[in-house]
Amino acid sequence: MKAPAFDYLRPSSLDDAIKLLGAHPDAKLIAGGQSLLASLNLRLSQPSHLIDIGRLAELRGISVNGGVLRIGALTRHAETMASPEIAAHAPLLTQAIHHVAHAAIRSRGTFGGSLANADPAAELPACVLALNATLVARGPSGERRITADDFFTGLFETALAPDEILIAIDIPVATPDGVHGFQELARRSGDYAIVGLAAAGKRSGTHLSELRLGWFSVGTKATLAPKAAAALIGPAASLARASEMLAEDLEPHDDLQASGATRMSLARVLLKRVITAMEVAA
Numbered sequence: 001m002k003a004p005a006f007d008y009l010r011p012s013s014l015d016d017a018i019k020l021l022g023a024h025p026d027a028k029l030i031a032g033g034q035s036l037l038a039s040l041n042l043r044l045s046q047p048s049h050l051i052d053i054g055r056l057a058e059l060r061g062i063s064v065n066g067g068v069l070r071i072g073a074l075t076r077h078a079e080t081m082a083s084p085e086i087a088a089h090a091p092l093l094t095q096a097i098h099h100v101a102h103a104a105i106r107s108r109g110t111f112g113g114s115l116a117n118a119d120p121a122a123e124l125p126a127c128v129l130a131l132n133a134t135l136v137a138r139g140p141s142g143e144r145r146i147t148a149d150d151f152f153t154g155l156f157e158t159a160l161a162p163d164e165i166l167i168a169i170d171i172p173v174a175t176p177d178g179v180h181g182f183q184e185l186a187r188r189s190g191d192y193a194i195v196g197l198a199a200a201g202k203r204s205g206t207h208l209s210e211l212r213l214g215w216f217s218v219g220t221k222a223t224l225a226p227k228a229a230a231a232l233i234g235p236a237a238s239l240a241r242a243s244e245m246l247a248e249d250l251e252p253h254d255d256l257q258a259s260g261a262t263r264m265s266l267a268r269v270l271l272k273r274v275i276t277a278m279e280v281a282a
C-alpha cells in the first residue's frame with residue numbers, strides 16, 4: 001500500500017516545530033521514519049501533516065556532564081553503536097543496540113524515535129528502564145522531565161503530551177561497581193525479540209546491591225520486574241526465588257510467535273543467563 005496524502009513541513013528550530021505541532025493537532029513528527037513510514041504505508045496512521053524534525057540541531061549530540069550522560073533524541077542507532085561516550089558510561093546500550101533491526105535501519109532510526117514509538121518489542125525502552133533514565137520533553141510551556149518508569153504508559157503509548165517533543169535522554173553514568181546484562185531471543189538476528197531482558201545494577205563484593213530488570217516483548221509495554229529484582233539483592237539473593245517472582249511482575253501475552261506461558265518460561269531462561277553472566281551470588 002502507499003501512504004495517504006499529507007502535507008510536509010520542515011521547521012528550522014525546535015521552537016518552530018513545537019508551534020507547528022500545536023497548530024496542526026493531526027500532525028505527526030517524523031525523525032528517522034523507520035517506524036512511521038511503515039505505519040503510514042499500512043494506513044495505520046493518517047496524519048494531516050508530517051513535521052520533519054530530522055535536521056534540528058537542538059536534538060543532536062551525546063555529552064557527559066555532572067555524572068549524567070545525555071543522548072540527544074535524534075541520535076541514530078548507528079551513532080549509539082559507535083559512540084565511545086556511550087560505551088564508557090552506558091555499556092548496556094552498546095551491547096543492546098546490536099540487536100535493534102539491521103544496519104540499514106540503524107543508519108536512519110533514532111533513539112528518541114524508538115522511545116516515542118513505545119513498541120513493546122523494542123530494545124531501547126527496556127534499556128532506559130533498566131538504566132533508570134529520565135526523558136526530557138519540550139512543549140509550549142517549556143521543558144518537562146519524565147522518569148522512564150512513568151514514560152511508557154501502554155501499547156505504543158507514552159506520557160508525552162500531543163504537543164510535546166522528546167528532546168533528550170539523561171542517564172546516570174555507570175560507576176565502577178556497575179553491572180549490566182542483555183539477552184534476547186529472536187527467530188533471526190535483527191528480528192524483533194520473542195522475549196528480551198535488559199538489566200543494570202550495582203555489585204557489592206560477591207552480591208548485588210541494586211538491580212533493575214527491564215523486560216521487552218513480554219506484555220503490552222516495556223516493564224520492570226521489581227519483585228524478581230528484589231529477590232536478587234543482598235547476601236540472601238536467590239535466582240530460584242526471583243524466577244518465581246517473575247510470575248507476579250510480568251503479564252506475558254499470547255501471539256503468533258509464542259504463548260504467554262512460553263514467554264514466561266523463556267523469561268526465566270533469560271534471567272538465569274543474565275544473572276549467571278554477572279558472576280554474582282544468587
Ligand SMILES: Cc1cc2nc3c(=O)[nH]c(=O)nc-3n(C[C@H](O)[C@H](O)[C@H](O)COP(=O)(O)OP(=O)(O)OC[C@H]3O[C@@H](n4cnc5c(N)ncnc54)[C@H](O)[C@@H]3O)c2cc1C
Nearest residue numbers: 029031032033034035036101109110113114116122123166
Ligand atoms: C524492518 C524493520 C525492523 C526493525 N526492527 C527493530 C528491532 O528489532 N528493534 C527495535 O527496537 N526497532 C526495530 N525497528 C524500528 C526502528 O528501530 C525505528 O528506527 C525506531 O523504532 C523508530 O525510530 P525513528 O527515528 O525511525 O522514528 P520515526 O519512525 O520517525 O517515528 C516513530 C514514532 O515516534 C514519533 N517520534 C519520533 N521522534 C520523536 C520525538 N523526538 N519526540 C516525539 N515523538 C517522536 C513519531 O511521530 C512516530 O510516531 C525496525 C524497523 C524496521 C523497518
